Amino acid sequence: MPLSVSPLAPKSFPPMPEIAGVRFATAAAGIKYQNRTDVLLVVFDPGTNVAGVLTSSKCPSAAVDWCRTHLPGGVARALVVNSGNANAFTGLRGKTSVEKTAALAAAAVGCAPSEVLLSSTGVIGEPLDADKFEGVLADCASRLLAGPWLDAARAIMTTDTYPKLATAALAMDGAPISVVGIAKGSGMIAPDMATMLSYVFTDMPVAAPVLKSVLADKVRTSFNAMTVDSDTSTSDTLLLFATGAAAKAGVAPLASVDDPRYPAFAAAVGKVLLDLALQVVRDGEGATKFVTVTVTGAVSDDSAMRVARAIANSPLVKTAIAGEDANWGRVVMAVGKAGEPADRDLLAIRFGDVLVAEKGERVPGYSEEAASAVMKSDEIALAADLGLGAGTAIVYTCDLTHGYIDINGSYRS
Amino acid sequence: MPLSVSPLAPKSFPPMPEIAGVRFATAAAGIKYQNRTDVLLVVFDPGTNVAGVLTSSKCPSAAVDWCRTHLPGGVARALVVNSGNANAFTGLRGKTSVEKTAALAAAAVGCAPSEVLLSSTGVIGEPLDADKFEGVLADCASRLLAGPWLDAARAIMTTDTYPKLATAALAMDGAPISVVGIAKGSGMIAPDMATMLSYVFTDMPVAAPVLKSVLADKVRTSFNAMTVDSDTSTSDTLLLFATGAAAKAGVAPLASVDDPRYPAFAAAVGKVLLDLALQVVRDGEGATKFVTVTVTGAVSDDSAMRVARAIANSPLVKTAIAGEDANWGRVVMAVGKAGEPADRDLLAIRFGDVLVAEKGERVPGYSEEAASAVMKSDEIALAADLGLGAGTAIVYTCDLTHGYIDINGSYRS
Numbered sequence: 001m002p003l004s005v006s007p008l009a010p011k012s013f014p015p016m017p018e019i020a021g022v023r024f025a026t027a028a029a030g031i032k033y034q035n036r037t038d039v040l041l042v043v044f045d046p047g048t049n050v051a052g053v054l055t056s057s058k059c060p061s062a063a064v065d066w067c068r069t070h071l072p073g074g075v076a077r078a079l080v081v082n083s084g085n086a087n088a089f090t091g092l093r094g095k096t097s098v099e100k101t102a103a104l105a106a107a108a109v110g111c112a113p114s115e116v117l118l119s120s121t122g123v124i125g126e127p128l129d130a131d132k133f134e135g136v137l138a139d140c141a142s143r144l145l146a147g148p149w150l151d152a153a154r155a156i157m158t159t160d161t162y163p164k165l166a167t168a169a170l171a172m173d174g175a176p177i178s179v180v181g182i183a184k185g186s187g188m189i190a191p192d193m194a195t196m197l198s199y200v201f202t203d204m205p206v207a208a209p210v211l212k213s214v215l216a217d218k219v220r221t222s223f224n225a226m227t228v229d230s231d232t233s234t235s236d237t238l239l240l241f242a243t244g245a246a247a248k249a250g251v252a253p254l255a256s257v258d259d260p261r262y263p264a265f266a267a268a269v270g271k272v273l274l275d276l277a278l279q280v281v282r283d284g285e286g287a288t289k290f291v292t293v294t295v296t297g298a299v300s301d302d303s304a305m306r307v308a309r310a311i312a313n314s315p316l317v318k319t320a321i322a323g324e325d326a327n328w329g330r331v332v333m334a335v336g337k338a339g340e341p342a343d344r345d346l347l348a349i350r351f352g353d354v355l356v357a358e359k360g361e362r363v364p365g366y367s368e369e370a371a372s373a374v375m376k377s378d379e380i381a382l383a384a385d386l387g388l389g390a391g392t393a394i395v396y397t398c399d400l401t402h403g404y405i406d407i408n409g410s411y412r413s
Numbered sequence: 414m415p416l417s418v419s420p421l422a423p424k425s426f427p428p429m430p431e432i433a434g435v436r437f438a439t440a441a442a443g444i445k446y447q448n449r450t451d452v453l454l455v456v457f458d459p460g461t462n463v464a465g466v467l468t469s470s471k472c473p474s475a476a477v478d479w480c481r482t483h484l485p486g487g488v489a490r491a492l493v494v495n496s497g498n499a500n501a502f503t504g505l506r507g508k509t510s511v512e513k514t515a516a517l518a519a520a521a522v523g524c525a526p527s528e529v530l531l532s533s534t535g536v537i538g539e540p541l542d543a544d545k546f547e548g549v550l551a552d553c554a555s556r557l558l559a560g561p562w563l564d565a566a567r568a569i570m571t572t573d574t575y576p577k578l579a580t581a582a583l584a585m586d587g588a589p590i591s592v593v594g595i596a597k598g599s600g601m602i603a604p605d606m607a608t609m610l611s612y613v614f615t616d617m618p619v620a621a622p623v624l625k626s627v628l629a630d631k632v633r634t635s636f637n638a639m640t641v642d643s644d645t646s647t648s649d650t651l652l653l654f655a656t657g658a659a660a661k662a663g664v665a666p667l668a669s670v671d672d673p674r675y676p677a678f679a680a681a682v683g684k685v686l687l688d689l690a691l692q693v694v695r696d697g698e699g700a701t702k703f704v705t706v707t708v709t710g711a712v713s714d715d716s717a718m719r720v721a722r723a724i725a726n727s728p729l730v731k732t733a734i735a736g737e738d739a740n741w742g743r744v745v746m747a748v749g750k751a752g753e754p755a756d757r758d759l760l761a762i763r764f765g766d767v768l769v770a771e772k773g774e775r776v777p778g779y780s781e782e783a784a785s786a787v788m789k790s791d792e793i794a795l796a797a798d799l800g801l802g803a804g805t806a807i808v809y810t811c812d813l814t815h816g817y818i819d820i821n822g823s824y825r826s
Contacts, residue, residue: 059749059757089745089757091774124742125775229728230643231743232750315642315728315813316821323822329537330644332502336472337645344472344502361504362538400728401822405815408729409736 005161006186008282008290008378008398013165016149017178019201021045021243023144026155029132032084032122037155039133041140042079042199043109048243050076050117051211053219055236062087062094062128063118064235066102070114074208076241077111080118080137081156081197083184087120087128088234100130101137108141119197119237121184122158153182156197159407160186160283166275168268172261175249177204179268183276186228186283198223198238198276204265205244205253213257215240218270222277225305226396228284229404230313240269281396286403289321291396294383298391303340305393310338311382318400321380326371328356335384346387352380419599421695421703421791421811422575429562429580430591432614434458434656436557439568442545445497445535450568452546454553455492455612456522461656463489463530464624466632468649475500475507475541476531477648479515483527487621489654490524493531493550494569494610496597500533500541501647513543514550521554532610532650534597535571566595569610572820573599573696579688581681585674588662590617592681596689599641599696611636611651611689617678618657618666626670628653631683635690638718639809641697642817643726653682694809699816702734704809707796711804716753718806723751724795731813734793739784741769748797759800765793 021044026037052071054064080101087094102113109116120128153163164183169176183198206214215238223238247253254265282290293312298304311317314334320327328349335342345360352374355363374380434457439450465484467477493514500507515526522529533541566576577596582589594613619627628651636651660666667678695703706725711717724730727747733740741762748755758773765787768776787793 055749056752057746057749058751058753058755059745059760086742089742089760089770089774091758091772093774124745125770127775231727231729231746234746234749314644315817316644319818319821322818325822329499329502332472332537333470333644333647336468336470336647338471339469340471342471345504347472347502357502357538359504361502361506362540400818402815402818404728405732405735405813405818408732409738409814 006283006287008287009162010279010282014167016147016165016167016180018146019178019180019243020203020245021048022201022241023146024152025140025143025145026151027136027140029082029136031082031132037151038083039136039140040081040152040155041105041137042152043141043144044076044078044241045243045245046077048076048241049074049206049208049211050239050241051208051215052237052239053215055233057232057234059089059234061120061235062090062098063120064237066098066118067237070117073114075115076117077115078105078109079199079239080105080116082120083156083158084122085120085126085128086122086124086235088124090125090127093127097128097130101133104130104133104137108138117239119235121156121197121235124234149180149182156182156184158184159285160184162283164276164279164283166272166279168271170264170268172204172246172265173251175246175251177246177251178202179272181272181276183280185280186285197235200240200269200272202242203245204242205247205251206242206265207253207255210254210257210262211240211242214266214269217266218273222270222273225394226277226281227309227312228281228398278396281398284398285407286401287398288378288401289399290379291321291398292381293395293397294381295386296383296392297386297388299341299389300391301393304391305395307335307338307340307342307384307386308393308395310334311384312395312397315400321375322399322401324372324375326351326356326368326375331382331384341388342386343388348385348387350383351375418574419696419700421700423692423695426578427580429560429578429593431559432591432593432656433616433658434461435614436559437565438553438556438558439564440549440553442495442549444495444545450564451496452549452553453494453565453568454518454550455565456554456557457489457491457654458656458658459490461489461654462487462619462621462624463652463654464621464628465650465652466628468646470645470647472502472647474533474648475503475511476533477650479511479531480650483530486527488528489530490528491518491522492612492652493518493529495533496569496571497535498533498539498541499535499537499648501537503538503540506540510541510543514546517543517546517550521551530652532648534569534610534648537647562593562595569595569597571597572698573597575696577689577692577696579685579692581684583677583681585617585659586664588659588664590659590664591615592685594685594689596693598693599698610648613653613682613685615655616658617655618660618664619655619678620666620668623667623670623675624653624655627679627682630679631686635683635686638807639690639694640722640725641694641811691809694811697811698820699814700811701791701814702812703792704734704811705794706808706810707794708799709796709805710799710801712754712802713804714806717804718808720748720751720753720755720797720799721806721808723747724797725808725810728813734788735812735814737785737788739764739769739781739788744795744797754801755799756801761798761800763796764788
């Protein structure tokens, strides 16, 4: 079943720069899909550091287990990603499969298996036959190029209707530094650690512990601030690679979060993470509206985040948005069910610029027409102020439509 | 938009007995709906005791606030329920409205306003004009009858496609005792205290604190064990009334939970609560499949309940069921995201009688045909055994279909 491109897809992507120290190739291994690439091999120059965040699922995929074992080493020479099969809930065969895949990649690249990171995405519970990678990875290793990134982003798609790419540039010690990221995901999206799959690359020399800090600082407001359907994947993986190639241009290593250059670097990575996260939301299965839920006035930022998630995950709020119904009563309901401190009589709700309710009731002179006009847009801002404290949070989501039912009721991704 | 009757509706109801001490009447007050009743007045003989459970929402309706204030008294002479307007998030006007409604009912019945209990269900945020009850309640009070219960159940419906009624009978001290309950609800259903609205009546003489214990004992496995869409209403109310009329037949008052007759009485009420709860699930908005989710082997019953809810509330599980897809990988995902102790490699999953996965992978000889055959039924049992402990829970739910989107994307109930 070919899916038509999301109406919320970005109209274009900026040019994606090459990242010195990163080369890749893709292949069609026939894992599940016909007539498309489904394997990505990325090879890193020696000296590349890595950090990552992985799903909090208690039923993680075999590839997530592999990454959790090897990420603490902080070094990476290769990354293998396949689409079409998640290699999740595949028992001992899943473990054997990732070991064999890592060994094949290590042999093709000339590194230790522990320096290979792995991800798989697609159907859960189907054994993944690592023999499919036999030859394929060696062939990829013979064709490595520094671009185009679009090919890399395409090879990791499942129900995605468009590839996801983002970039940021900054100057460090007088030299240009680039950050490039790719991601995939459009269903089973309510990450509590990262999205389905996302990989971010930079030529900045950065120590692995600092990379870890950057992710810890920036994931909360990007990948962890989005939800398509409240369902957390078994395979969520976000990896941040720093090749250090810019050291040759005189860029000093970023070895500590106290380095005065840290905020600028973290901000550049954060920009790429948020850009990718929003692209994932915009490709939410069946999405026709992009929704920003802002909660202010909560007792803490964490409390604000839980209220924002309750609104963003409510099927009744999401279906009302799909129907362009300014049904703010459902927002009240969602605030009320969140289980967080809230006082009905202090609550204010806005749809776009239209204040619809405050102090526990509809505003005087409420205009259904004005609120309905906001709902016609394909970008909708919902805001709830709880009036209790200074806690704030923003969550990004999409509407719940017939398209979601079509995709998930009849299609095993 | 008239909704067609749920395909999961009960084929018939048993005869509903009259409850001595309970009389009621319905009326069409024109609150929102045309050509149907929307007000129910129930009048109780003096001596009637009551207990209730109310929504845990932080944004409760004005009627819920009223009940929370007056339920501790434990006595009831009247109940007024309207459909079409929830009188929720209506500020001071909502409070004034319930006070006036209680005063009108008290005058019509001849009791104190504090002996009147109130519920409202329907659209949130619209002020409810209590003037609509002027005359209507006095007229109802002049036409009180002990039946038919079907009329009472019909007057409180909103998006319900059929009325919900249940009954149980038992013998106490040689005399027959009856329990009758009615309920409404089909969306915004994930009660954490009670359903949208449910009222249960008995002629057994029972002290109010004992009624409270009965509800505490039986709500967890009935109304709190169901979910349609994970959205908790602002108006959830469950009230249990005991008229005590059977005392005239020689039935001794049930004054303590240590009374040896308590378990039999609680069981009869529990049977009615579960029956009503399942009728609500079977009328879940857009439902085409009735699903029982059983979790065993959890570290505790509470943990099992949270895992069962994660499965039952997962949009991906619910859409797969709608599509008759035996997508047990999504059950693995839901177990994994629940945040409860779970070990992938001990997990076993059954669809109906078909064991599909155990010990962290698909079973040898797995038959997709056998699993798919289970999904064709309109009653589906999903079971997950976590293999960790003795905790168990059952949650009842329905599938997520185009019908849900139709109802909630284009219809303000």
